[in-house]
Amino acid sequence: MAKSRSPGLAEDCSIERYGADVAEVMRALALPRAMLVGHSMGCRVAVEAALQAPGHTAAVILVDGSQFAASMETVLRQRFATADGYAATVDGLFADMFTAKSDPAVTASVGARAARLQRAVGEKMLTDMQRYDVGRLAASLASLRVPVLALQSTYSNEKRERRPMEAGQTTPYLDMVRNSVPWAEVEVIPDTGHFPQLDESARTNALIERFVGALPAG
Numbered sequence: 053m054a055k056s057r058s059p060g061l062a063e064d065c066s067i068e069r070y071g072a073d074v075a076e077v078m079r080a081l082a083l084p085r086a087m088l089v090g091h092s093m094g095c096r097v098a099v100e101a102a103l104q105a106p107g108h109t110a111a112v113i114l115v116d117g118s119q120f121a122a123s124m125e126t127v128l129r130q131r132f133a134t135a136d137g138y139a140a141t142v143d144g145l146f147a148d149m150f151t152a153k154s155d156p157a158v159t160a161s162v163g164a165r166a167a168r169l170q171r172a173v174g175e176k177m178l179t180d181m182q183r184y185d186v187g188r189l190a191a192s193l194a195s196l197r198v199p200v201l202a203l204q205s206t207y208s209n210e211k212r213e214r215r216p217m218e219a220g221q222t223t224p225y226l227d228m229v230r231n232s233v234p235w236a237e238v239e240v241i242p243d244t245g246h247f248p249q250l251d252e253s254a255r256t257n258a259l260i261e262r263f264v265g266a267l268p269a270g
């Protein structure tokens with residue numbers, strides 16, 4: 053049987069659409085209540101899927117999420133207006149996601165994969181994340197009625213550079229999560245990059261296992 057691939061059209065790119073797709077799969081497979089784990093942009097998708105399929109959702113785990121500021125709308129528009137603006141933006145974003153402890157082969161592979169994404173799709177994904185973050189993210193989080201774990205490893209400084217967090221540090225994003233979901237558990241994985249599931253896999257897995265083990269039976 054021939055394998056089919058989704059076309060990845062720019063007009064189909066939205067956080068709500070991605071969340072709806074995940075929710076539809078959960079319903080179609082009649083999955084029991086599951087833990088939805090999202091990383092980076094996927095944090096938003098996991099939240100949306102949980103809201104659209106509450107009967108299939110047991111908990112939500114957010115791995116190094118973020119929230120674009122309202123000012124990023126103008127920044128992104130200006131960057132994407134130039135011929136090389138999109139490529140430069142993506143290169144900068146992904147260069148900041150790794151640290152010296154990251155596997156160079158993984159760093160190169162992830163960067164190359166990001167570079168292969170169609171520009172129209174990539175631009176729409178980034179601009180839609182900014183739209184969602186400003187208009188819906190806090191309210192969507194506040195609408196959750198399940199246990200939430202936020203694992204955070206990086207933050208953006210005043211120059212919009214992604215940097216590793218320190219133990220005990222907080223950020224505007226984490227403060228927003230705490231305000232929106234007062235029962236959320238927040239854990240900082242310090243001194244690592246945007247992919248703690250790769251660079252600090254043992255620590256990340258241990259925190260998730262502890263969270264899962266404390267969930268009510270059923």
